Amino acid sequence: MATKDFNTADTATAIQTIDQIVDVIAATAPEIRTGLPGRRIKSEETNPSGETQMAADVFADDLLCKRLGALEGVGEYASEERPESIDVGTGDLSVAVDPLDGSSNLKPNNTVGTIFAVYDAPLPAHGRDLVAAGYVLYGPIMTMIVARDNTVSEYVITDESNYELVREDITLPDEGTVYGFGGRVPDWTDDFTEFARDVEKDPSRKLRYGGSMIGDVNQILTYGGIFSYPALESTPEGKLRVQFETYPIGYILETAGGSSSDGEKSLLSVDKDDLHARSPLHIGNTDLIAELEAALA
Numbered sequence: 276m277a278t279k280d281f282n283t284a285d286t287a288t289a290i291q292t293i294d295q296i297v298d299v300i301a302a303t304a305p306e307i308r309t310g311l312p313g314r315r316i317k318s319e320e321t322n323p324s325g326e327t328q329m330a331a332d333v334f335a336d337d338l339l340c341k342r343l344g345a346l347e348g349v350g351e352y353a354s355e356e357r358p359e360s361i362d363v364g365t366g367d368l369s370v371a372v373d374p375l376d377g378s379s380n381l382k383p384n385n386t387v388g389t390i391f392a393v394y395d396a397p398l399p400a401h402g403r404d405l406v407a408a409g410y411v412l413y414g415p416i417m418t419m420i421v422a423r424d425n426t427v428s429e430y431v432i433t434d435e436s437n438y439e440l441v442r443e444d445i446t447l448p449d450e451g452t453v454y455g456f457g458g459r460v461p462d463w464t465d466d467f468t469e470f471a472r473d474v475e476k477d478p479s480r481k482l483r484y485g486g487s488m489i490g491d492v493n494q495i496l497t498y499g500g501i502f503s504y505p506a507l508e509s510t511p512e513g514k515l516r517v518q519f520e521t522y523p524i525g526y527i528l529e530t531a532g533g534s535s536s537d538g539e540k541s542l543l544s545v546d547k548d549d550l551h552a553r554s555p556l557h558i559g560n561t562d563l564i565a566e567l568e569a570a571l572a
């Protein structure tokens with residue numbers, strides 16, 4: 276994947292703003308994590324996708340909006356939890372976040388994450404406008420993946436003022452060994468069901484599915500393989516949101532040498548002009564994504 280030139284007037288400012296966004300995400304993550312125990316309850320509200328918000332979703336969104344919105348180089352902020360993007364300043368970059376991906380996992384105390392996407396364009400932006408993307412994984416260890424400048428790095432976040440680089444130039448292992456597929460199996464299309472059964476038949480692969488996309492994607496980044504949240508018979512656009520989930524995750528996986536697809540083409544080529552539009556998502560090793568696209572053609 277080629278490094279994108281900035282659309283904005285001043286490249287140095289844009290680079291500095293991305294550094295600051297990454298710093299803010301790393302500094303806010305420990306506070307989000309500390310705030311989770313008392314917020315495992317549903318709020319009274321639904322998000323623009325019609326899902327009941329957890330108190331933790333609203334809490335994380337408010338914190339991130341305040342902190343990211345205060346950066347001089349950021350002009351717009353949007354999140355899965357608010358209907359519209361908001362103007363936060365005069366900067367050229369836009370930030371879109373899923374403040375707490377997989378928040379239904381809070382009740383059983385399983386993995387959740389924070390996803391961020393930095394676009395060099397007003398929102399809703401296109402995948403080709405991405406200049407950086409990443410996520411925090413609130414697992415046993417708090418890690419942060421960042422894709423920018425054509426490379427993917429992993430950090431360990433220790434506290435509000437420290438995060439440490441632990442892996443550079445991350446690439447997917449050549450032989451993918453895990454797979455995970457979301458959605459109700461009876462709701463899968465026949466073509467996808469057949470593909471999934473073929474993937475399962477290979478004795479070198481095993482199922483790893485947790486129900487929180489960030490946890491499931493991090494399995495693929497670590498072990499290689501394939502993760503899908505496919506088109507469903509009941510919802511042909513799948514579940515995941517383009518601006519906040521499928522563009523940034525596609526960008527990270529492609530930067531790490533893997534592939535992404537909506538079933539036909541790269542996730543980064545998806546054209547959707549609604550802020551909360553959805554798309555099927557498939558990410559993983561290039562050979563598996565090619566097989567998937569052939570199976571769905």
Ligand code: F6P
Pocket residue numbers: 376377378379457458459486487488489504514515516520
């Ligand atoms: O986008 C939200 C999310 O929680 C993802 O993290 C996850 O992959 C998916 O929804 C799981 O949804 P469901 O349990 O409804 O299939």
